[in-house]
Amino acid sequence: MFKRDPEDCPLSQEVTPPPPAVTEAERDELRRQGILLTSLQELYTWGNSHSVWPLNFGLACCAIEMIAASMAKFDIARFGSEVFRPSPRQADLLIVSGTVTKKMAPQVIRLWNQMPEPKYCIAMGACAISGGPFKQGYNVLKGIDRFIPVDIYIPGCPPRPEALLHGLVQLQKKIQGFKLTGPDAPRHLRDDQPCNCPVPEFGEHDLEPPANPEVWTAPPAIVRKD
Amino acid sequence: MSASDHAALSSQLSTPHVGGANVREVHDSFHGDLLEVSMGPHHPSTHGVFRMIVTLDGETIVKLKPVFGYLHRNHEKLGETVTYLGSMPYTDRLDYLSSMTNNWAYALAVEKLAGQAVPERAEYVRVILAELTRLLNHTCLAGFLMQDCGCSGTPLMYAFREREYILDLFESLSGSRMMCNYQRFGGCRVDPSADWLTGAQKLADRYGTFLDEFETLLTGNEIIIARTQGVGKLSPELAISAGVTGPMLRATGVNYDLRKVDAYGVYPRFDFRVPLGDHGDVYDRYMIRVLEMRESIKILQQALAGLPAGPIMDPKAKLRSFRPKAGEAYGRIEGPKGEIGFYLLSDGSPNPYRYRIRPPSFINLTVLEDMCLGHTVADAVIILGSVDIVLGEVDR
Numbered sequence: 001m002f003k004r005d006p007e008d009c010p011l012s013q014e015v016t017p018p019p020p021a022v023t024e025a026e027r028d029e030l031r032r033q034g035i036l037l038t039s040l041q042e043l044y045t046w047g048n049s050h051s052v053w054p055l056n057f058g059l060a061c062c063a064i065e066m067i068a069a070s071m072a073k074f075d076i077a078r079f080g081s082e083v084f085r086p087s088p089r090q091a092d093l094l095i096v097s098g099t100v101t102k103k104m105a106p107q108v109i110r111l112w113n114q115m116p117e118p119k120y121c122i123a124m125g126a127c128a129i130s131g132g133p134f135k136q137g138y139n140v141l142k143g144i145d146r147f148i149p150v151d152i153y154i155p156g157c158p159p160r161p162e163a164l165l166h167g168l169v170q171l172q173k174k175i176q177g178f179k180l181t182g183p184d185a186p187r188h189l190r191d192d193q194p195c196n197c198p199v200p201e202f203g204e205h206d207l208e209p210p211a212n213p214e215v216w217t218a219p220p221a222i223v224r225k226d
Numbered sequence: 227m228s229a230s231d232h233a234a235l236s237s238q239l240s241t242p243h244v245g246g247a248n249v250r251e252v253h254d255s256f257h258g259d260l261l262e263v264s265m266g267p268h269h270p271s272t273h274g275v276f277r278m279i280v281t282l283d284g285e286t287i288v289k290l291k292p293v294f295g296y297l298h299r300n301h302e303k304l305g306e307t308v309t310y311l312g313s314m315p316y317t318d319r320l321d322y323l324s325s326m327t328n329n330w331a332y333a334l335a336v337e338k339l340a341g342q343a344v345p346e347r348a349e350y351v352r353v354i355l356a357e358l359t360r361l362l363n364h365t366c367l368a369g370f371l372m373q374d375c376g377c378s379g380t381p382l383m384y385a386f387r388e389r390e391y392i393l394d395l396f397e398s399l400s401g402s403r404m405m406c407n408y409q410r411f412g413g414c415r416v417d418p419s420a421d422w423l424t425g426a427q428k429l430a431d432r433y434g435t436f437l438d439e440f441e442t443l444l445t446g447n448e449i450i451i452a453r454t455q456g457v458g459k460l461s462p463e464l465a466i467s468a469g470v471t472g473p474m475l476r477a478t479g480v481n482y483d484l485r486k487v488d489a490y491g492v493y494p495r496f497d498f499r500v501p502l503g504d505h506g507d508v509y510d511r512y513m514i515r516v517l518e519m520r521e522s523i524k525i526l527q528q529a530l531a532g533l534p535a536g537p538i539m540d541p542k543a544k545l546r547s548f549r550p551k552a553g554e555a556y557g558r559i560e561g562p563k564g565e566i567g568f569y570l571l572s573d574g575s576p577n578p579y580r581y582r583i584r585p586p587s588f589i590n591l592t593v594l595e596d597m598c599l600g601h602t603v604a605d606a607v608i609i610l611g612s613v614d615i616v617l618g619e620v621d622r
Contacts, residue, residue, distance in 0.1 A: 056270045057268055058274060058275075059274070059275055059297065060274070060275075060297055060299075060319075060322070060617070060618055061319055061322035061404060061405070061618060063274070064322060064323065064404065065403075065404065067382075067386070068386055068389070068390070071382070071383055071386035071387070071390075072383050072386065072387050073386070073387065073390045086270050098297075099297060099299050101295075101296060101297060101298055101299065103295050103296050103298065104267060104275055104296045104297070107267055107268060107296075111268060133315065133316065133319070134299040134300065134304065136300075136304060136307065137299055137300030137303065137304060138300055138303070139298050139299070139300055140299060140300065157405060158322075158404060158405070160403065
């Protein structure tokens with residue numbers, strides 16, 4: 001697992017941000033004068049959030065709605081995400097669009113590992129969230145969040161293209177809330193967070209391991225008190 | 227590939243037995259090292275999570291091994307654990323581009339099993355919806371095929387623009403864009419309103435104009451002709467012996483359309499032709515689909531004009547605690563991809579004892595290697611595109 005050396009990277013050190021010397025009204029006044037005043041953090045998250053390039057990767061029914069979202073009527077290009085990259089090396093966003101079977105799960109996780117940071121994951125549809133209508137199936141993974149960290153969950157079977165766009169906007173808001181330093185910094189700017197996830201293998205009955213404990217813990221069992 | 231594997235494969239190699247102008251001969255004296263390429267399961271042109279292990283001699287395909295099961299969602303096993311009606315939403319997710327025809331094929335199988343009659347109005351509505359689904363599926367297929375040919379974007383944009391109009395109709399009728407869950411045993415769930423029928427009529431009236439536009443863009447295009455004619459030839463004998471159905475079979479010139487052969491529903495009342503191909507290549511498969519869309523518009527016009535009044539559901543149909551008597555039934559219709567059939571075995575319980583799907587795109591895919599041998603790897607992409615597969619149905 002890749003760990004960043006804190007001495008190499010000043011970003012990861014605790015830096016107390018200086019108090020804002022310029023008020024919002026003064027910034028507006030400067031903007032009227034043709035001077036744009038911003039901070040590195042704002043510039044970074046603004047650029048990051050408006051060019052989230054998804055991976056050209058469809059799994060099942062939801063992939064058709066994902067394609068529909070990129071077509072003329074819904075036009076995902078309005079949000080800066082129309083560039084579907086065929087290679088994970090060039091993509092920022094993994095949209096898990098459909099049922100992940102146990103045969104497919106290792107490849108999905110390998111794709112996630114091949115994507116460079118900063119990277120985000122959207123679990124699109126009931127199947128990617130929990131297995132959905134096929135949850136009882138012997139070959140269906142009960143949610144991709146067992147293996148990779150998921151940023152946004154979009155419910156639906158399949159979600160409408162508008163729902164995908166809404167999820168994308170939520171992701172953009174999440175990115176815009178990122179801090180460059182401190183404990184609120186995102187995964188790729190911190191030392192204590194893993195970048196890669198271990199790829200499971202076929203076991204005798206299930207994937208081995210059946211979940212990644214770093215990103216997923218089993219929810220507490222609901223016991224009825226009689 | 228090890229040296230012994232290479233020697234073994236080289237000895238098996240012969241000139242590919244498929245014909246056509248674009249088929250390249252493999253000359254033994256020029257053999258270099260064979261290269262194995264794994265296309266998929268993540269590949270933009272494999273139409274889902276399909277994997278092909280292609281053995282190449284230079285750029286020419288000498289062996290192609292498909293790998294299935296990346297989307298195996300246990301449809302058939304789940305169908306045994308839920309009630310008859312509970313399987314209806316699962317059929318939507320088989321071939322997720324054409325849920326209405328899946329619904330119909332399943333409803334037909336259960337109606338055969340239970341001896342359930344269907345009112346005439348419901349039969350007409352089913353025909354209207356099936357033909358709308360055919361328009362939707364074939365339009366999307368043409369768009370995806372052109373995407374595979376390399377005209378990235380534009381034809382698919384036009385196709386999806388039209389798809390949205392049809393999906394709007396589906397949504398206002400059934401409440402869902404893709405997963406309609408609309409047919410019931412003994413009729414349909416809701417009666418289409420007069421507004422809906424006007425909308426369908428409008429769509430049927432102007433769809434021909436869209437097809438004209440689409441064909442002006444594509445059909446006579448020199449690049450598309452160069453790319454698709456003579457590529458991926460399928461002989462009628464092989465198609466019949468492999469069980470290929472649908473537009474794939476008719477492109478080889480075999481006149482077999484279940485709408486004519488089985489004459490299910492009210493199809494015998496409509497006047498339409500079955501377009502047939504000559505060569506069985508990719509271009510013919512594209513053309514067959516365009517011509518079928520024109521016939522679908524004709525059927526739509528006739529069905530909308532002749533739609534009778536009356537109930538949409540058989541009043542005697544039993545929806546709750548539905549238990550057909552023990553027996554078996556096979557219901558099949560002509561789906562957009564070919565013969566979609568459901569085989570049901572009942573033991574008198576609320577669940578089917580055995581639930582089996584005959585998926586057209588899986589069976590059409592079995593001839594993929596025969597069509598691809600001797601072509602380049604770029605041709606394999608468009609041959610796969612012309613088969614029209616949906617992985618939800620292939621892997622089930």
